[in-house]
Amino acid sequence: MLRSLYRRLLDLHPPGFRHRFADEMLSIFDQAREKRAAAGLLVDALVSLVRQWTLRPEFWQDVSPAPTTQAATNGIPTFHTIDPFRPRTAAVIHGLVLSTAVFCLTCFAIRYSWIHVLHVRIPEVPWESSQSTQPNPGSVATPTFEEPGAITQQNPIVQDSPAPTSAASSRLSQASVDARPAVEVARRPKHRLVSKSAQTSDLPSNALRPQDQTGIAQLEPAQAGPQAATVASATVPVTSADLKLDPAERQRAINGAIANLTKYYIDPDVAKKMADALLAHERNGDDDAATDGKVFADLLTRQMRDVSHDKYVVMVYTAIPMPENPPTPTPEEIARYRREMAEDRCTFETVKILPHNVGYLKLNAFPDASICQRTAAAAMASVNSADAIIFDLRDNPGGYANMVALIATYLFDRPTHLNDFYNRGENSTEQSWTMPPVPGNRLADKPVFVLTSPSTFSAAEAFSYDLKMLKRATLVGETTSGRGHMGMGHRIDDHFTIRIPGVKVINPISKTNWEGRGVEPDVKVNVADALATAEKLAETELQHKK
């Protein structure tokens, strides 16, 4: 009875201990002749049981049995099994900490890696300090290709321009609506924060607000239909007819125009021709009959155009005196621009994958990258896995150079020099570069096609021209509009402002630009056929690659 109890106690010991010593302990128990001694052994076994299970975890596991078959004879070699091994507690803790650290690091690495694989991440580009062209309040060159439209065409000179699409004007913010014919309203990139650009004027001559506000009422009919240009030009003189010009005012306007032309116009020779022409007409008394401000402004514009053939040189008359300090964009205007961009998906009209895994982006402007950066990044990310890319710029009237640089960034594997902006007035040149490569971007070596049309204007032409010069894209469609200069309004006095193209885009490869000529496509097809042609070209090129 006691023996079986003792045996049971031995059986309850940890296997490592039991297998090794249970027989011997039972043997000792069997040697005990007295009951009292047996009871003591039972207590000893009980204590041992507790001790082994609580204090000796290293012996819980069964270890190799003792060399039972081997005779313990002196002189004969003996063989040993490997001793049971239990690492030090400190080593166990170190191992635990190390394993956890490695596990966490691996998880982080995987997560980090997946971000790169799945999402094209645009770094938070410090536009203000970047090498690339950015909206720089101190510079006239960079913000937009087309300067504040509000003063571009006060007169009906541009009636020879393409047919207006006045629908676009209805989307313009109040600040950007002006007294120009609807033609120009439509052509100007509607997605622009006008007063932001206006603030960049290097002269306090860009005071458009009163004119804008008076012009809005006049332009109401103009926004209604294609006949707007005529209506608008007819209504303007009504406002200004009350004010009569005297010879001194005319002289001041002519002198101011000459001074500004001489200083700012992009071509000094042409500027001198225009100045001489203005003086000659004045001496001849050609201006004497013009007592109406609007008529006089149109007259001067015509005189300048006759010798320069530059339709972007414009004399503007405003009946209401303009303040000397250019207006700055109000928070409301910025918010409105943001809202418009958000509603319009930053003018990314269509972003999709066409058959044969060709990415297609129809971009209807180049909006301010500082506001549309995320949208642009998302659009580019969604076509990141495409085998070729088609940029549809057929309805793109231009916009900001920083967006040109941002989108071009995805097409190169290194920062690439796109353009120089030469500012005649400041005699300075600013370079435009793409950003450093975007992590995870796969488009740097994919074929690119750009669709162009006669409506492709300004910054959109720059994008096309840059990629063509760099042999990075195939241009498909029709020759573009031909706007490679940027103008700026210069205030002469309370009523006269002259708009002068003063900044010239200079391509670093061709050393020139597309001003007046437009950008010629590589593959000339009708605008309507451009997309289908580009798709076929892409398909053919991809098949060749395979």
Added chain:
Amino acid sequence: MKDSVTDFLPLSPATLHILLSLAAEDLHGYAIMQEVARQSEGKYKLGPGTLYDNLQKMIQHKFVQELGRRPGDDDPRRRYYRLTSLGRGVLAAETDRLGEVVREARLRLQTAKPRRA
């Protein structure tokens, strides 16, 4: 063996007695118990649980080597154990240490006597 013998000192009474009992000859567990009882004149009795617990640790520390069973023994379940050279070194070191303790103790006890007088 990288551990110095002094690292194991002082020994517990059970370890000391087991090492001492194995110093003269190889013994099995029961014989060790009896030898310990003899050495201590019956004052220190070692139970099998304590004995084998200590033997287990001593084998791990390589103080003691397990020899296995001997044919022809009265009880075939018995295994014999032998002191290793390390075990002998540890026993010698412990003996020296105890000798120092005894010598120091005797010295102190001797110097204390006159004061009482």
